[in-house]
Amino acid sequence: MNFSDHSVHECPTMESTGLEDYIPDMNETGLNDSLVENIPIPKYKQSMYIIVIFVVIYVVVFLLCIVGNLVVCCIIARTATLRDVTHSFILNLAVSDLLVGVFCIPFTLVGHIFTENYLGDVMCKLSPMLQGMSVATSVFTLTAIAFDRYCVIVHPTRDRLTVRQAVYLIIAIWVVAAIIMSPQAFVRRDESFQIGELTLSVCGEFWPSPLxxxxxSAFLFVVCYAAPVLINTFLYGRTGFKLWMTKSAAAPKACSNQTEQRSRIIKMMVIIVAVFAITWMPLYCCWLLEDFGQLTHSQSEILHNYIYPIAHVMAFANSAVDPFIYGLYSSNLRSRVTEICGKQKTKGNPLARNNNNAEKRTPAIVHKPQSFPMDIPGVAAN
Known part of the structure; x- marks a missing residue:
């Protein structure tokens, strides 16, 4: 499966590289070579108005993804109290989302705008593979968190994961994700096609056979989307039911802070899984539609030039939204952000810094209580 675009299919022919979108009905009309040479191939896949809209949306998603996930990574890495199992997994999610922002968003946008490949053979292989690894890592990490929450709440007597074990599991997740996405490095490459006097470079997949x-494609859909979403739904359903039964059986004042914190974490992770399922569904539908659907030329052109860019930016928006979900439901992260922002604000404000220093240096002054007039019989007032 192509994680940037399925514009190139199983064999390196002109009809399978997406060029048929710009030389319509080449085989049906029986155009000869001289006519093909005279057909201009546009530099851009869309009009300039549509390109501007795509660029603005992609830039906004890119900035939110980079800034938000960098903040999450820095806070968790610098805060000793956040170095637990759950936040180790959240840190891994932030790292994978950060890789999507750095290596996938800008290069995918370029691939959607230009007809020719300007990124070279290395990025043709690297960008889709890194995107696939990041997506697989994210969904596998979400499943690991769901299983950890399930064991802690539904089976509290079992030994839970330690931080060291969580780190080993994270490493294993990245290794498995790399193995699953490794075919991308072999089937994707930059190919040059001679059309008259024009040489056109195209990045795409070149499979030995359509089968x-x-x-x-079917394997990736099941392993990296359908199965994890179903497993997460089951685990969080059982965990949520257990929490609800625990709260219902206890008196209102007996609900501990630990139960409330667990409930808040469950809500956060359920929302993250739901957002992942919703934002990635359009792109998976596009991949399956192109692989298994019998699309006409006009349908394929619309899919590549307009639907794919929208589906991709929706999928990338998942990486930009996650940090804000962490901040909304994780009181530890939110309080840490507030604390850091307060320190930076004080550091940049000399007046506030001087006031804080003065408060630290000034000893507490005990005022003598004021005397009140007292009318005592037999005593004349002075």
């Missing part, structure tokens, strides 16, 4: 491409 292998379809089998790999």
């Amino acid at each position: 292998l491409r379809k089998a790999y």
Whole structure:
């Protein structure tokens, strides 16, 4: 499966590289070579108005993704109290989302705008593979968190994961994700096509057979989307039911802070899983539609030039939204952000800094209580 665009399919022919979108009905009309040479191939896939809209949306998502996930990574890395199992997994999610922002968003945008590949063979292989690894890592990490919460709440007598074990599990997740996405490095490459006097470079997938491409697409859909979403739904359903039963059986004042904190974490992770399922569904539908659907030329052109860019930016928006969900539901992260912002504000404000220093240096002054007039019989007032 192509994690940037399925514009190139199983064999390196002109009809399978997406060029048929710009030379319509080439085989049906029986155009000869001289006519093909005279057909201009546009530099851009969309009009300038549409390109500007795509660029603005992608830039906004890119900035939110980079800034938000950098903040989450720095806070968790610098705060000793956040170095637990759950926040180790959240840190891994932030790192994978950060990789999506750095290596996938800008290069995917360029690929959607220009007809020709300007990124070279290295990025043709690297960008889709890194995106696939990040997505697989994210969904596997979400499943690991769901399983950890399930064991802690539903089976509290079992030994829970330690931080060291969580780190080993994170490393294993990245290794498995790399193995799953490794075919991208072999089937994707930059190919040059000679059309008259014009040489056109195209980045795409070149599979030995259509059957292998379809089998790999179906495999990724099941392993990296359908199965994890179903497993997470089951685990959080059982965990949420257990929490609800615990609260219902206890008196109102007996609900401990630990139970409330667990409930808040469950809500946060359920929302993250739901957002992942919703934002990535359109892109998976596009991949499956192209691999298994019988699309006409006009339908394929609309899919590549307009639907794919929208589906991709929706998927990338998942990486930009996650940090804000962390901040909304994690009181530890939110309080830490407030604390850091307060320190930076004080550091940049000399007056506030001087006031704070003065408060620290000034000893407490005990005022003598004022005397009140007293009318005592037999005593004349002075």
